[in-house]
Amino acid sequence: MTTEPQSPQVPSVSALTLPRTLTRQLNQHDGQRVRLLGFVHARRDLGGVQFLVLRDVSGITQCVGSGLHLPLPESSVEVVGRVKAHPKAPGGYEVQVEEFRVISAAVEAPPLEIPKMEWNVNPETMLDYRYVSVRGLRERAALKVQGEIVYAFHTYLREQGFTEISTPKIVSAGAEGGANLFKLDYFGEQAYLAQSPQLYKQIMVGVFERVYEVAPVYRAEEHATSRHLNEYLSLDVEMGFIHDEEDVMTLQNGLLTAIMQRLKDTCAAEFELLGATLPDVPAHIPRIPLLEARQLVTEKFGHVVGGKDLDPEAERLLSQHFAETQGSDFVFVTKYPRAARPFYAHPELETDGTPRTDLTRGYDLLFRGIEITSGGQRIHDYAMLMDSIRAYKMNPEAMTGYSEVFKHGMPPHGGFAIGAERLTAKLLGIANVRYARAFPRDRHRLTP
Incomplete structure (x- = not known):
């Protein structure tokens, strides 16, 4: 039973000299006096005893006192009190309030109740008021x-000898062609927002051999699905002096292993809160050529795949197959046809070394039923590149800022890009990728 605390006072000078304690550290201070800083997550008054759920960067805790004049939810406050074990309190401890101060009072109630968002707020409303809803646990x-995914991405690649680069986001042409480009007026000239750093990171392979970038990219795609954003965070990698795309997949295999280990070490509480489980990354992620993958989902599941790629249902079924047969949440789909890959994709070669016209050394990585990566080996030979540009009916003159470097000894190279939001959403079981970005940009949303 909670004992009734003393009426609180504004924190004294001596109290303010206490170091700040985070809510996750309360188990280290049982019986001790602590100083908390945070937000009013929830509040209630029971017969003259006030209960304040305080939220800080590390979690929430229950604070209990009497005579408290609690401000509106989301106000920032300071609490000084004594820690006491309590089995029904969040984290098993509560704070008996001795001194209390409002640091910054909210001037109006928040537009939605943050503690109750998950079960009584329309998802679109949560995005409309994202500046507040993003505070939810x-x-x-x-x-x-x-x-933490981004941290592990940086750390692992630096350990593997990669150099971080920064490439332009205002460009004169798209890296992948097509119509999914945002146009803008650049001092009277036509320019675009970059849909990928692809062409620049290839150029930088000639400088550092191994490069990576973490930056937003832009796709002017009008679909409004649960798996697409018009602005997303792209984790890009490019590496030189490879033998073929197998070297790229091997690197990505190691990268994913490092990412999952980092999440295991730092985000156990977040996975528990969201009811999610971390996958085991196989030492060798299984591979299957695209044509075999299409045949497999047709023969095993009766799903006929049209077009030149796998459709979302085929991706789901293929992932299901490898989860059931090999225990892997990951699968590389390899040997994509040229029609499904951009002009810079390296063609598969005949035994005599001549390029095939039907297949490339491009791949996708599926994770739990959805593509999270597109990658492969790129063309490094100048003559082959120019032939490919013409075969894709692109203007060679418009590509000179990119193609000229291939006259100067570019090594065999390849890489990939991971969509950070897609990976996050699939890891955590978030149904719509928009909720894996702080301030998403989709077909209909430019604010907040």
């Missing part, structure tokens, strides 16, 4: 996980 848990 589940929302910020997803962003914490994504931050």
Whole structure:
């Protein structure tokens, strides 16, 4: 039973000299006096005893006192009190309030109740008020996980000898062609927002051999699905002096292993909160050529795949097959046809070394039923590149800023790109990728 605390006072000078304690550290201070800083997550008054759920960067805790004049939810406050074990309190501990101060009072109630968002708020409303809803425990848990993914991405690649680069986001032409480009007026000239750093990171292979970038990319695609964004965070990698795309897949295999280990070490609480499980990354992620993958889902599941790629249902079924037969949540789909790959994709070669016209050394990586990566070996030979540009009916003169470097000894190279939001969403079981980004940009959303 909770004992009734003393009426609180504004924190004294001596109290303010206490170091700040985070809510996750309360188990280290049982019986001790602590100082907390955070937000009013929830509040209630029971017969003159006030209960304040305080939220800080590390979690929430229950604070209990009497005579408290609690401000509106989301106000920032300071609490000084004594830690006491309590089995029904979040984290098993509560704070008996001795001194209390409002640091910054909210001037109006938030537009939605943050503790109750998950079960009584329309998902679109959560995006409309994202500047507040992003404070929710589940929302910020997803962003914490994504931050750790990016950290592991940086760390592993640097350990493997990669150099971080920064490439332009205002460009004169698209890296992949097509119509999914955002146009803009660049001092009277036509320019575009970059749909990929692809061409620049290839150029930088000639400088550092191994490069990576973490930056937003832009796709002017009008579909509004649960798996697409018009602006997303792309984790890009490019490496030189490879033998073929197998070297690229091997690197990505190791990268994914490092990412999952980082999440295991730093985000156990976030995965528990969201009811998600971390996958085991196989030492050798299984591979299957695209044509065999299409045949497999038709013969095993009766799903006929049209077009030149796998459709979403085929991706789901193929992932299901490898999860059931090999225990892998990951599968590389390899040997994509040229019609399904951009002009810079390296063609598969005949035994005599001549390029095939039907297949490339491009691949996709599927994870739990969805593509999270597109990658492969790129063309490095100048003559082959120019033939490919013409075969794709592109203007060679418009590509000179990119193609000229291939006259100067570019090594065999390849790479891949991971969509950070897609990976985050699939890891955590988030149904719509928009909720794996702090401020998503989709077909209909430019604010907040």
